[in-house]
Amino acid sequence: METVGLELNNNTRPLWLLAELTYRCPLQCPYCSNPVEMAKYKNELTTEDWIRVMQQARKMGATQLGFSGGEPLVRKDLEDLIKEARHLGFYTNLITSGVGMDEARIVAFKEAGLDHIQISFQASNEELNNYIGKSKSFQHKYEMAKLVKRYEYPMVLNIVLHRKNVDQIRDILDMTVDLNADYVELASTQYYGWSRINIDQLLPTKEQLKNAELVAREYQQKMKDKMKVIYVIPDYFEDRPKKCMNGWGNIFLTIAPDGSALPCHAAGQLPGLEFPNVIDHDLEWIWDESPDFNKFRGTSWMKEPCKSCDEKHKDLGGCRCQAYMLTGDAANADPVCGKSEFHKKLHDDVEHIGKLAGDEKFEAKPLVFRNMKNSKNFTDKKTPETV
Amino acid sequence: MAIELKKEDIIEIVPTFRFQWEEVQNCYVVLYPEGMVKLSQSAGEIMKRIDGKKSIIDMIGDISAAFGGADVEKDVLEFLETAYGNGWIRTK
Numbered sequence: 492m493e494t495v496g497l498e499l500n501n502n503t504r505p506l507w508l509l510a511e512l513t514y515r516c517p518l519q520c521p522y523c524s525n526p527v528e529m530a531k532y533k534n535e536l537t538t539e540d541w542i543r544v545m546q547q548a549r550k551m552g553a554t555q556l557g558f559s560g561g562e563p564l565v566r567k568d569l570e571d572l573i574k575e576a577r578h579l580g581f582y583t584n585l586i587t588s589g590v591g592m593d594e595a596r597i598v599a600f601k602e603a604g605l606d607h608i609q610i611s612f613q614a615s616n617e618e619l620n621n622y623i624g625k626s627k628s629f630q631h632k633y634e635m636a637k638l639v640k641r642y643e644y645p646m647v648l649n650i651v652l653h654r655k656n657v658d659q660i661r662d663i664l665d666m667t668v669d670l671n672a673d674y675v676e677l678a679s680t681q682y683y684g685w686s687r688i689n690i691d692q693l694l695p696t697k698e699q700l701k702n703a704e705l706v707a708r709e710y711q712q713k714m715k716d717k718m719k720v721i722y723v724i725p726d727y728f729e730d731r732p733k734k735c736m737n738g739w740g741n742i743f744l745t746i747a748p749d750g751s752a753l754p755c756h757a758a759g760q761l762p763g764l765e766f767p768n769v770i771d772h773d774l775e776w777i778w779d780e781s782p783d784f785n786k787f788r789g790t791s792w793m794k795e796p797c798k799s800c801d802e803k804h805k806d807l808g809g810c811r812c813q814a815y816m817l818t819g820d821a822a823n824a825d826p827v828c829g830k831s832e833f834h835k836k837l838h839d840d841v842e843h844i845g846k847l848a849g850d851e852k853f854e855a856k857p858l859v860f861r862n863m864k865n866s867k868n869f870t871d872k873k874t875p876e877t878v
Numbered sequence: 879m880a881i882e883l884k885k886e887d888i889i890e891i892v893p894t895f896r897f898q899w900e901e902v903q904n905c906y907v908v909l910y911p912e913g914m915v916k917l918s919q920s921a922g923e924i925m926k927r928i929d930g931k932k933s934i935i936d937m938i939g940d941i942s943a944a945f946g947g948a949d950v951e952k953d954v955l956e957f958l959e960t961a962y963g964n965g966w967i968r969t970k
Contacts, residue, residue, distance in 0.1 A: 552902030582909035645894035
């Protein structure tokens, strides 16, 4: 996701409200960013709850609103929420798989004031697209993308890249050109949640990435005035961490389907957080006062090597979730950083997968698809279904 | 940039971008898919005069009059070139 062009200041305000309306989804992508334990979240906020959240966020200065999920189209009140959001002055983004969309809804969204639609594709061909999403959705997505442009929305196409589709990057980009996308996000899988489980099958090799980057650069040049191509490499291959979410509690505010407020949509996995809920608290308190949003804000929480690092304001220590997953302590430096004592192990693991990639037996390992059944199995610590 | 802006061009804001006043930020902003640019005061003064009816030369006159006859031509043209390059505005 592109970061908004804003300078930092001490008095942080949520500028980006991500409304995860539901974890229900007709697709089962094995790299989904939703929590692996999503089956635990039973309740969804009501229309009135969401309207209250939007009003509070807008009053605090939020301008960007993403309707996301799961699949936000599952919510029958989406049109009403868009209408209210637009009325409040938000720039409204619908982040969708396209499944559950039809022409009548595209028209209704336009009338409600929707500003932009982002559609995800899993690949540029029917077979792989439908395999990854475990859904016969390719043709429908293609039709919907055409309609989105016919109704004059700005359109972002999002394709998550991994070992199984990254070699098709040229076909993917040709497809986005055919569909007249305004922006293309080629987002390499980041290894949290579901994708972490499937890392052996998804992590691309260095050679694949090198080639993909060349093709992405070529299209960035070629399409310069027509289509903006955003290419994000997986940070496991880097030596300096990303400024994750532009900083903890800095501009991003995620509300999970049950009303839990999070500084990032992956933060649900971190231990020691209280997950303040919008049903019990207003956003002003959650953002300014809650222990969660202050926990890793700024730099005062840092330990070495971050604490004395002259780049600490630049990357803010990287990603807290990655630090937790790979080191067991969310306050450690992100192991992507060469200064982290866990950096070598991360790169060794990446190299190990790179060596095994292509091996028939290794590649035959089945993917764990993102669905409620597998989520329940994880929550109950049973073996997930992989077929 | 393929085509240069001319002073007699009538310009409008491209509909896929939104320009609006933000009370909390105390400035005008340009909004687009998943992003926002805050505008300086002078950029805001220029953008708010783009209405799809006035030519660039009229806008320059308008802004100059609003600021006590100041010579604003260079600043306005410079900003409009940037806005045009970013795809925010187009000629009619």
